[in-house]
């Protein structure tokens with residue numbers, strides 16, 4: 001197995017995989033272990049770039065609680081078969097086979113103890129064992145179906161004929177890391193429909209006025225309940241220089257559509273009005289802002305009081321009705337984000353190749369025999385928390401057993 005651009009391509013292989021990311025490398029190793037000759041091509045200068053940058057450099061490679069409910073897609077049933085046949089436990093066993101140390105962070109999210117590099121090395125080692133060849137810096141120029149069976153693929157490194165062609169080129173997020181719409185173009189070439197794509201797991205941007213109001217807050221984070229018309233999440237939110245981020249915001253962004261209000265409960269699990277009334281009984285002379293600083297940072301308290309045009313007075317000066325209104329105003333923050341940071345920083349792409357036209361058992365196209373789609377290029381998108389990699393592994397495993 002080699003991971004370079006230097007050598008010529010083999011003229012003929014059983015399986016050609018385009019895209020040496022999570023799904024492509026996994027599929028190559030599974031197919032290679034079945035005795036198929038496999039070649040993986042990628043246009044980037046190195047393999048697995050998104051794996052390397054994932055999970056803050058520690059790759060959140062799966063989630064202990066993976067279930068089909070953690071995925072979006074027009075056909076929510078499509079992911080079930082592959083996820084059931086290659087589970088989080090299968091990938092964990094592979095991680096353990098390679099002696100990679102890992103830990104659970106929160107909510108079942110498993111991360112490498114050391115570095116994401118461990119996961120790339122795992123995949124390359126599996127490919128080596130399977131005698132799958134990997135070439136980088138290879139541009140795919142043209143794909144032509146052969147008359148009887150298979151494909152002829154023209155590349156910057158030469159021509160390859162293959163029986164099975166696997167498209168594992170991922171989604172559109174982070175173009176600087178090699179993301180392209182190539183997979184969608186190939187799907188269209190063979191008559192597939194593409195579910196409209198959209199950046200997801202992505203920070204919100206706010207308008208200039210809102211940003212000016214929160215200029216002291218970037219870096220501040222707190223636990224919230226984030227909700228919009230289509231979903232809700234209880235996680236951390238982070239103020240940024242451009243708007244809002246953090247897991248709660250990334251998660252809700254997958255449900256959000258332009259112009260839709262988003263509501264943040266800033267004290268989840270607490271009835272703020274009731275709590276303030278209780279505090280008034282205990283600390284009559286304490287000022288509102290001092291008491292609120294027990295819940296939130298001083299900067300956040302300042303921001304919330306200003307946003308609601310509230311004066312801080314000793315608690316004994318507030319009547320029951322006033323405290324009730326004040327608690328509601330401070331606890332619930334509803335805003336309409338100006339937009340998102342888009343594909344430049346999004347973790348994933350919603351939409352993709354329509355799964356009604358792909359076999360959920362093998363990932364083979366129903367339009368073109370021998371053509372397969374795996375990973376993020378399909379209209380299957382996971383929540384934040386290791387689910388997207390689990391989909392890459394599971395869909396790749398399903399195709400790898402068939403190609």
Ligand code: FDA
Pocket residue numbers: 018019020021022023024041042043044047048049050051053054055056059060061062138139140168169170171173174177178179180181182183345346347348374375376377385386387388389390392
């Ligand atoms: P992937 O994007 O991994 O691979 C596609 C490959 O195709 C790339 O190597 C690319 O260079 C190649 N390619 C593209 N166009 C091509 C062309 N025209 N010709 C040749 N090759 C081409 N998920 C998760 O579960 N846990 C996490 O911790 C994270 N963290 C994370 C952080 C960041 C910053 C991002 C951007 C994303 C994540 N993700 C994540 C999401 C996860 O990285 C993503 O869902 C998977 O990598 C998708 O795997 P694929 O193999 O489908 O695509």
